[in-house]
Amino acid sequence: MKKLAGIVVFTVGLILLYGVSSLDDFPSWGTPDSPANKSPLSQYFIKNTIVDTEVPNMVTAVLADYRGYDTMFETVVIFVAGLGIFAVVRVFEHGGASRVVTADTKPDIIITNTCRLLIPLIQLFALYVLAHGHSSPGGGFQGGVIMGASFILVALAWDLDIALKRFSEKQAFICSGIGILIYAGFGLASVFLGEEFLNYGIIHKILPGVDSPEMARYYAMLGVEIGVMFTVTSIMFLIYGLLATRGKMTAGL
């Protein structure tokens, strides 16, 4: 069996090598002449992103506007991951036979106090990463992961029950759903205003203080990134809780 696997891996490697073997066929690493770089699409993004959307960071504009529909479903993938793990591992125990063994050690004073100092900073940084995604690397996914990590840190430093008091399982579920509703809501708002799904430009009609479609795209992108952050934060925490406690969602570690 091991030999067979070896042969398969070797063959796949050979096929991949064959694909890049011919120098005049496969563009060399990082060359500006590659079809991907020369194509009308890349040229369009480089020239027009700032014109269309007022967003300096092209990656964010492609992610959240030009291909915003993909990103909506990437958020759904995160949501599905949370739902799926809940569906598979969550166990409901009504004071049954197997009592949960709780560790009777007290939270360490050094660790908890360091976390007390760190967690607000981590959360602020998460919001910064979210809000600054328009002009620097960042956005809802990254911000959401950092925010989720701050809740996980609470669970690690104290225990999961303390963390769940601040952000309960139910709240996490609701927040993760709200994230998708925010994203799809921006899409549906454009439909109700008479344009295509996720055509944010039209939202300037209802957004106070915004008079151009470009700025509407700018703010709508921030809006959907906030939605992404809701989902990612809560699902990160939920998955941690479920896996760390084998689906019991209590005490933990």
Add this chain to the structure above:
Amino acid sequence: MVEHAPVLLMVVPLLAAVFCALLGLRWKALCLPLTIIGFIAALYFSVITFLQVSASSDHQVIYFLGGWNASEFPRGVGIEYRVDLLNGMLLIVIAAVALLAAIFSKQFVSMETPGKEPQYYALFLLLAVGLMGMTITADAFNLYVLLEVSSLTSYALIAMGSRRASVAAFQYLIMGTIGASFYLLGVGYLYIKTGSLNMQGIHDILIGEGLLESPAVYVAFLLIFVGVWIKLAFFPLSTWLPNAYSRAPTATGCIIAPLMTKVSVYIMLRIMLTVFGPEYVYDELSWSGPMVWIAVVAIIAGSILALGQKDLRRMLSYLIIAEVGYMVGGAWLLAPGGMARGESLYSTATGLVGTGYHIISDAAMTLCLFLAVGAMIVKAGSSRIEDMKGLFRKCPVTMACFVVGALAMIGVPPTCGFFSKWYLISGAFEAGRWEFAAALIISSLVNAVLFFRIIEFAYFGKLPEVDDAHGHHQRHDEGGMEENPPSMLVPLVLASVALIAIGLFNKEIAGYLSQFLNTVAMGGQG
């Protein structure tokens, strides 16, 4: 609102799924109605979309998400939905199958996955959303994202069953993830060579810049094809399927078995005909010889393995592997040079019509059989074929529907199974591939043996006799009729009526498919 139907058919069930997960936390009873409403909306919008497609002059409806339309911006700046006659029909099939499976699930979900109904129905809705998204999209990367949605939901839906189901789901997860990675890698290669992710855009660049002989494009096709091959459960990469499908919770089996492999066949067709184009796949690659032979092996192997099964659901799972062989074989029947450019593809590719037809009819047949078997297992108390004794007397309607499904699977005339097989066999004759025609006929015979054995058990089989206290033989529940509840019978009867309807409308369906193939042969622009 009509012009937004292509996107609403995705968004409404998506919202229903989110509301299911949220409101279900408090009101569990809301989940099933929400699911059914979501699927009715999806069905409504997909019918509207199909009507628009068949009414339009070039037989397609194009929807640009985010308004990045191809007339003002380069094609592929945004994501494009393109519904033509093939995927238009498939969208209706997906929505209808999901709706019937959801109605059927009422009895099972609270029994098999207690306490997790909201999550179950949310995943159920999202699975259908993923499948519809893969079908409707005209963007190679968007397809991958929706592939992730549908795969993750199906892993979870399978694993929610028993402990053995989670082992099967894990096996499926590993295989499915490898398949999806291959697909993504192939799309990456294509992007490096063409700089586009739009399916039509990739095709235009491949033809326009003469990239058909490029090794990188060849590797891209190979990677994408192997990725889809795993998802298809095409022999020999089908080992994950029987366990995953036969151990899944009943309602999960009823939606995954009819749809998952069929949508994968559609993706294979789409990749072959739209992304790479018939001139690449049939003339440049010329894999027709070996591919049809592998299909022959798949059909024979699936049928023989099905013969050896004692468990009813497991037997059906092996039959799916054989059916996938039908469809893949039909798609590859066209020999190199079989299509001159500009010529109608239909006049030379009856096998492709057969494949398209069989996607639709196999989805309906598998749905009918899985629903019927789910209902029979409830009555028999076990899934072993021997335990089906006396079921005709106990639940005649259920068994009548099972017989209709069985006849369709065998290929008896008024049902759809006959017509799709007819097109496949005439395609095989047309291409001179006698081995494929022989395999189809052998597999039909095996199906006849399989299903008549079950029908015999259920009709003539005597219920076990019990000795009462006085030593007299006494049959228990002699003649007692206990039919299944309407929530199970209604979808089952509808599914079996659909089998006959799809068969009766064979002229229309084949006509739509040949129209679709003509568009493909003209370069996809209509």
